[in-house]
Amino acid sequence: MTGRFATLAFERRVEAPLATLWQAWTAPAARAIWSAPDPSVTVEVIEARPGAGGREVSLCKVAGKPDLRCEVGWLALQPSACSVNSELVMIDGLAQSAALVTAEFLGAPEGSSLTVTVQLSSLAADMEAGYREGFAAGLDNLAGVAARTMVLERVIAAPRQVVWDAWMNTETLPLWWGPDGFSCRTSRIDLRSGGEWVFDMIAPDGTVFPNHHRYGALRPGEGFAYALLWGENGPKHADAWAAFEDQDGATKVTLGMVFSTAAEFQEARGFGAEELGQQTLGKLARFVGAD
Template structure:
């Protein structure tokens, strides 16, 4: 995980008496459902929000594929210092229960540390618990201090992200290819997007990585809601990652993603949003964002069924 190691932490040569091996354990209790905490932990869009251990660190994701056998590659950047690279590989993913991954930390081509990370999840629809165990081997220096600080700060940020994450799920009785082609299609997307009674008026639409959708959502009473989606990543038939802005180049109010998975001949659609602040999330919940979001996915389901 990109948050495991803090490049701001100074690293002296290891003390032979202490050795270069350590087992670190971290635990966090968060007042969110297990499904939300799991998504915040694993979804690339959410991980990009909480990955940096401190504000002075910038994290750039080069690759992100959260599935067994998939890899995540990121760079931790601190001004005036060499980049720190984290190569992560997913070994086990049991949704809502457990994840296991390895990671290798390097800088300027020199490996600094390797670790096996096990995350265990438990809880209810109201509260979740995450316990992370890091089995660490420092190869060039004692990295335990950096891991303790970086991972601890990262998990604090993760907890905050989870508390402002909205997660919607729906199983649509149609193949994933059809659902994807209905979503990422400039002609069909505006026809079903939005809650019941809402329509879309498009100014620009370019559904690809680096593209955008600039549109007005028009409510049943004629109220106009300016929207601007900026597409950060588009992986065909797998996932979309985008930023939600209030109008053209307006302030961002959420980092969002949509993921599609095969499920017994149907397609499981997950729509997630990390709001910019917890206050915005609570305000959105207050005016019925969860119900309105489910209406949007319901319109997608009906649109697909009618085709």
């Protein structure tokens, strides 16, 4: 059936700051977590370039069924205010639907709110019911993800390539990574998509904290995603990303983390993870001579 049109509207209240909700909505690493409508579905982001004019391509995988390919085109983004994107859904190369998705964001003292309007055109079959169910479930997930997301930002007075090179260099990353007074002891390091960094963080009192970072999608000079594990091949405690943006000759660095559980998020906040993370970014700034 072709030529079927529908306009869908959704609203959600989210217990997270507006800037955090915006990151959860736009960051590919976070979108891969919340966009799966239920645990039987896995979303794999295979291409991502956030920002107006960029696009995101993902595969929605369900055992025993053909992959559903989703191509998102970012048309307009006003940070923490509004985003507009196109969305094309395909199965085996056949277009199933096309949509225009408009999201509006509002902040409030007690949290944030999100209003999403989807203008849907079903191309191969009537997609309205599936879209309505899938989008509603995804936005429910988004509210949970945003509530356990931590976002750190810092503007570093150095060119973006300089900051990127200091981070994505196997020799320099261990020199500055970690809060004030901490040092790194590396077992192995391979900073590429599919690579990893196995290392110990050593506190000023000598306490050793084993770490394992596994790197996912990487956009040279722009950003990357990685998973944080408790020690080598240990349990995952967060999905993270880093983004680098030009800002008047300086570089805005955004470091985001979606903790695996709300309890881990609260525990991290309790021991001062936000302050410690800012110390880490401060060490990066000093390393590149910007502070």
